[in-house]
Amino acid sequence: MDKSRRNFLKIAGITALGITADKLVNIRAQQAVPKQNVKDSVASKNIIKAQKPGPAAEVRLAMVVDLRKCKQGCTKCIDACNKIHNIPDFGEPKDEIKWIWKEPYEDAFLDQENYYMKDEFKNKSVPVFCNNCDSPPCVEVCPTQATFKRDDGIVMMDWHRCIGCRYCMAACPYGSRSFNWRDPRPFIKNINPDFPTRMKGVVEKCEFCDERLSKGLLPACVEVCPEKALTFGNLNDPQADVRKLLKENFSVRRKPGLGTNPEIYYLV
Amino acid sequence: MLEHALKGNKKYWSWLLFLAAVILIGFYFYLKQFDYGLGITGMSRNVSWGLYIAQFTFIVGVAASAVMVVLPYYLHNYKAFGKITILGEFLAISSVIMCMMFVFVDLGQPFRVANIFLYPTVHSLMFWDVIALSGYLVLNVIITRVTLDAEHKSIAPPKWIRPVIVISIPWAVSIHTVTAFLFSGLGGRPFWLTAILAPRFLASAFSAGPALLVILCLLLKRLTKFDAGTEAIKKLGLIITYAMCANVFFILMEFFTTFYSGIPDHVAHMQYLYIGLDGKTRLVPWMWTSAFLSVLSLVFLVVPKLRNNTRMLLVTCIIVFLSIWIDKGLGLVITGFIPTPFGKIIQYWPTVPESFISVGIWAIGVFLITVFYKIALSVRREIEA
Numbered sequence: 008m009d010k011s012r013r014n015f016l017k018i019a020g021i022t023a024l025g026i027t028a029d030k031l032v033n034i035r036a037q038q039a040v041p042k043q044n045v046k047d048s049v050a051s052k053n054i055i056k057a058q059k060p061g062p063a064a065e066v067r068l069a070m071v072v073d074l075r076k077c078k079q080g081c082t083k084c085i086d087a088c089n090k091i092h093n094i095p096d097f098g099e100p101k102d103e104i105k106w107i108w109k110e111p112y113e114d115a116f117l118d119q120e121n122y123y124m125k126d127e128f129k130n131k132s133v134p135v136f137c138n139n140c141d142s143p144p145c146v147e148v149c150p151t152q153a154t155f156k157r158d159d160g161i162v163m164m165d166w167h168r169c170i171g172c173r174y175c176m177a178a179c180p181y182g183s184r185s186f187n188w189r190d191p192r193p194f195i196k197n198i199n200p201d202f203p204t205r206m207k208g209v210v211e212k213c214e215f216c217d218e219r220l221s222k223g224l225l226p227a228c229v230e231v232c233p234e235k236a237l238t239f240g241n242l243n244d245p246q247a248d249v250r251k252l253l254k255e256n257f258s259v260r261r262k263p264g265l266g267t268n269p270e271i272y273y274l275v
Numbered sequence: 276m277l278e279h280a281l282k283g284n285k286k287y288w289s290w291l292l293f294l295a296a297v298i299l300i301g302f303y304f305y306l307k308q309f310d311y312g313l314g315i316t317g318m319s320r321n322v323s324w325g326l327y328i329a330q331f332t333f334i335v336g337v338a339a340s341a342v343m344v345v346l347p348y349y350l351h352n353y354k355a356f357g358k359i360t361i362l363g364e365f366l367a368i369s370s371v372i373m374c375m376m377f378v379f380v381d382l383g384q385p386f387r388v389a390n391i392f393l394y395p396t397v398h399s400l401m402f403w404d405v406i407a408l409s410g411y412l413v414l415n416v417i418i419t420r421v422t423l424d425a426e427h428k429s430i431a432p433p434k435w436i437r438p439v440i441v442i443s444i445p446w447a448v449s450i451h452t453v454t455a456f457l458f459s460g461l462g463g464r465p466f467w468l469t470a471i472l473a474p475r476f477l478a479s480a481f482s483a484g485p486a487l488l489v490i491l492c493l494l495l496k497r498l499t500k501f502d503a504g505t506e507a508i509k510k511l512g513l514i515i516t517y518a519m520c521a522n523v524f525f526i527l528m529e530f531f532t533t534f535y536s537g538i539p540d541h542v543a544h545m546q547y548l549y550i551g552l553d554g555k556t557r558l559v560p561w562m563w564t565s566a567f568l569s570v571l572s573l574v575f576l577v578v579p580k581l582r583n584n585t586r587m588l589l590v591t592c593i594i595v596f597l598s599i600w601i602d603k604g605l606g607l608v609i610t611g612f613i614p615t616p617f618g619k620i621i622q623y624w625p626t627v628p629e630s631f632i633s634v635g636i637w638a639i640g641v642f643l644i645t646v647f648y649k650i651a652l653s654v655r656r657e658i659e660a
Contacts (some may be wrong), residue, residue: 074410100621101319114617119539144462150401151390170390171313171383174401180463181614186323186383188314206310226376264302 054159066159067141068215069270070229071252072134074112076236084134084228084237085109087232088213095194104185106213107136107228118262128275134237137162137183137213138261138269145175145184156209159241160270165227171208173206180265184212213253215239242270279434279653280646286498287649301635304628305380313383315628320624323613324381326605326633333483333604334640335454336476338370338411342500343514349440358655363488364419365647367447371412373640400457407450419647424482427517427654440518441463451476458611466611467546469532473547475525476603481518483599485511486592491644493589501652502511512588518569519595523569526602541658547613547620548606555620558610561601568598585639 088094088107095104113120116133146156151163153168153212154175176184190207198204202218205211216226224230229237240247249272252258260271283291308315318325344363347353383394394625396402418440425432429497455473460469480514489511534542546563573593575581609623625633 023311047307094658102314103320114619117618147398148400148461150396150399150405151387151394152396153390161328168387168394169384170387170403172378172381173323173383174399174457177458177611178461178463180616182321185320186330187312188318188320189312206384210383263462 014257019219049102053255065243066234067242067270068139069240069249069272070162070215070226070239071249071258071272071274073234073236073252073256073274074128074131074133076234077131077134077232078234078236081133081233082109083231083233087227087231090197091196091199091202091216093191093199095191096196097189097194102188104187104191104211104240106185106211107134109133110135115261116259118264119259133180133273135183135261136271137215138181138226138267138271139213139215141268141270142266144180144267145180148174148178150174157217161204161217161220163214163217164214165210166203166205166209166211169209171210173210180262180267181269184210186210276424276650276654279292279650282653287645291642291645294634294638294645297638298635298642299633301421301638302569304631305635306378307628309631310383313381317624317626317629319621319623321615321619322609324608324612325623326625326629327377327381329604329608330633330636331374331381331602332458332476332608334370334373334377335408335451335612336480336599336603337484337487338367338374339447339451339477339480339560340407340488341367341415343485343518344442344479344488344511345440345447346444347510349437350444353510355504355510358501359488359492359503359511360490361423361651362421362648365651366484366488366491366644368412368415368419369640369643370645371408371415371450371638372643373461374452375412376636376639377633381634400453400460404450404453404457407446407453411443411450414439414446418443422580423651423654426617429658448557450478458608463616464611465538465540467607469529471525471528475522475529478518478522479599479603482515482522483596483603485515485518486595487587489515489592491648493585495648495652498654499652508585508588509583512576512582512591515525515592515595518534519569519572519576522599523573526569543614543618544610548610549650550615553620553621557622557624558606562606564600565606568594568603572598 075219085105085107089096092106094106098166099102112128112131112133115135139160141160143154143156143162145154146152146162149155150172151168151170153165154162154168155165156162171186173186175205176186187205187207192198192204195204216224219226226237226239229239237254238248240249242249242253244250252274253272256274258274259274260269263269280551312420316325316327339362344356344360348356348360384390391402391405418436452473454477458464458467459469459472489508492508492511495501496503517562533545543552547555548558549566550556551559557604572591572594575587575594583584584590613622614620
């Protein structure tokens with residue numbers, strides 16, 4: 008949300024009606040400036056450049072997952088993510104924490120049910136992670152702004168501010184968020200000292216490896232994928248690979264009808 | 276005035292002692308939860324809200340229902356409610372405190388609760404709910420304090436209290452509306468995504484709340500010399516009748532829209548609740564019990580002969596309370612998460628520690644009601660003497 012509008016709303020003494028008004032303004036703003044018309048100002052494939060603070064909407068980070076390339080049974084992306092992000096393994100699903108994992112195609116795309124689908128897709132397992140939505144409902148509901156959207160589109164978590172109310176988990180339509188139901192530290196096999204561990208009682212999720220982006224590296228899952236099925240980049244840069252892939256292929260997103268504008272595109 | 280809470284007979288003290296013991300057991304389990312984390316509950320990655328938020332939702336309704344005695348008494352000068360208005364307001368205070376505790380024990384990082392005020396977030400309904408509940412608590416504390424004090428001194432309450440009371444009326448409606456908005460604004464949870472959720476919450480609140488008040492009044496009559504009066508009880512019965520009719524009507528409207536439109540995402544939740552999905556039927560017997568009790572209570576309420584019989588009304592009120600507790604305090608919150616966003620059926624059931632913590636908070640509420648009612652009735656008796 009842009010600052011001037013936020014200030015305006017604050018001054019206006021927002022009431023419950025104000026929340027609705029805010030939504031309307033949001034919708035109008037989206038209609039007024041279609042994202043495709045944003046000037047071709049960033050001509051870089053360089054992720055470092057993408058990180059530099061620029062005018063809003065210049066950078067819009069997104070991921071393209073080529074399901075045709077993604078190999079069945081391969082969990083390299085998941086393993087890499089778990090390892091560098093100190094994801095615990097509790098050995099049971101109740102307390103489970105996951106940033107990237109695989110779901111059957113039919114479950115990941117519940118609303119795109121089709122009869123007699125290609126067997127190849129029907130039984131396919133699809134990598135899913137936080138969609139880092141352009142209009143994230145989790146950010147909207149968080150009472151402390153512990154989860155927030157950066158200008159480049161990454162939806163971040165502040166683990167020191169989160170009060171653990173889990174409203175974001177109720178709001179997320181993708182089941183992308185995990186909660187630390189108990190102390191995760193004893194369940195991390197090899198702690199990576201370069202990345203923080205979390206404490207019990209806070210929510211976490213995929214953040215497109217922001218810690219790697221700031222060093223000019225690609226997200227870990229993108230880097231390790233042996234099939235090069237994952238592509239990451241700035242969607243507002245017409246020269247970016249993500250843009251080319253989307254232009255040349257048919258893509259789908261998860262639950263686009265909810266208006267969240269997920270930033271993960273699947274090529275089928 | 277408050278000293279009345281410290282003077283009581285043996286029965287009074289043993290009751291409070293019993294409640295204190297229950298509270299202590301709850302507190303013991305809370306310490307365990309505090310140490311281990313919320314994993315001690317039945318909640319999981321998929322069903323991430325459970326009994327705590329469900330109880331919170333139900334009890335907000337009880338708190339809001341005080342308006343059903345305050346409004347007729349103060350706006351329509353309905354004298355028969357003169358004796359019980361203060362009881363309704365004290366019930367509201369106790370309920371709001373319980374609500375706050377249920378939210379508190381649900382937090383993963385309870386020590387950070389102040390962050391809600393340190394980083395006020397106007398686009399979060401959680402923020403507004405905290406404002407609404409705290410405001411309602413403050414309003415009712417002021418109102419009960421001032422009106423009871425005036426009664427104590429046998430003088431008319433100060434004039435400035437009337438606008439405060441008038442504000443408390445829409446405020447009561449607002450607490451339950453905002454609580455409904457917590458749920459009904461989430462696009463990813465089809466079960467809650469219904470504009471009728473707030474009206475439904477209010478209708479169920481105005482049935483269950485006054486039903487509890489009737490139960491309490493009749494209990495007081497048996498245990499103390501307090502008599503709410505037949506007219507007041509009868510009128511409450513009538514209010515419950517209208518509210519319960521609206522409540523059942525709203526639920527039927529949900530059924531129509533869900534099943535006639537047949538949108539799978541919406542149907543699935545209802546199916547889980549009333550039929551079961553993939554052979555998983557944990558809530559089904561509960562929901563049918565609730566439905567049966569609702570219909571039964573309607574029969575008992577709509578027939579004037581049954582409604583106006585005090586003993587029968589007591590039974591009916593217990594039925595109404597139980598039916599709505601199951602519907603709202605169990606079914607509504609949990610089912611929003613079942614099936615999951617991936618269409619999986621992962622069930623939930625509260626654990627022992629979770630249940631004892633919840634019972635402990637209820638005991639705190641009953642403790643407060645006991646003490647508040649003791650004060651109110653003692654003040655009255657003093658005046659009469």
